[in-house]
Amino acid sequence: xxxxxxxxxxxxxxxxxxxxxxxxxxxxxxxxxxxxxxxxxxxxxxxxxxxxxxxxxxxxxxxxxxxxxxxxxxxxxxxxxxxxxxxxxxxxxxxxxxxxxxxxxxxxxxxxxxxxxxxxxxxx
Numbered sequence: 001x002x003x004x005x006x007x008x009x010x011x012x013x014x015x016x017x018x019x020x021x022x023x024x025x026x027x028x029x030x031x032x033x034x035x036x037x038x039x040x041x042x043x044x045x046x047x048x049x050x051x052x053x054x055x056x057x058x059x060x061x062x063x064x065x066x067x068x069x070x071x072x073x074x075x076x077x078x079x080x081x082x083x084x085x086x087x088x089x090x091x092x093x094x095x096x097x098x099x100x101x102x103x104x105x106x107x108x109x110x111x112x113x114x115x116x117x118x119x120x121x122x123x124x
Contacts (some may be wrong), residue, residue, distance in 0.1 A: 001025040001047060002113045004096050009118030012086055012104040016122070020081040022096030022115060033104045034072060034079045035111060037118075038092035045098050048094070050104040064090075086122045 008020040022034070035050035049070040050059045058070055069082040079096055097111035105111065 002032060002098050002115055004098060004115035006094065006096050006115045006118040009027070009094060009120045011121045011123060013123050014087060016083070016086050017084045018086065018120060020083065020094055020096075020118060020120075022079040022081075024077040024079075024098070028074070028077075031100060032098035032113070034070075035097045035099070035104070035106075035108075036070060036079075036081045036094060037097060037108055038090075038094045039117075040089075040092040041117055043092075045095070045108055047106040050106065051079065052104050053102070057104060059106060061106075086120075088122045089122045091120060091122050093119050094115065 005023045005027045012018055033053050036048040037046040038048050047061050048119050049068055051070045051072055052053055055072050066083045072079045095117045096115045098113040099111045
């Protein structure tokens with residue numbers, strides 16, 4: 001079992017940056033591929049980024065490619081999402097998730113463990 005807790009959300013102006021963190025407790029984080037998802041008000045949850053258990057592979061949604069960077073520090077049991085050049089359409093609750101799969105899925109249904117979410121608001 002892994003418990004996930006996100007932090008780092010907040011209010012930022014368009015063009016600003018935030019770094020989200022996802023701290024894990026329980027089993028070693030290195031056993032899991034990790035992903036970030038987001039859900040805007042009135043919209044479905046969507047994939048943002050994912051990283052392999054070793055950190056050697058990453059995937060990004062087209063909407064954030066080139067602006068967001070996912071990384072992990074297994075020794076600290078933490079996954080990060082660096083968000084730069086933020087836009088109002090990035091406003092959402094951001095969730096981290098973990099899976100025991102070796103692949104890095106973009107489908108939220110493939111993830112076994114979820115955090116409670118952290119809210120990001122980008123003002124125009």
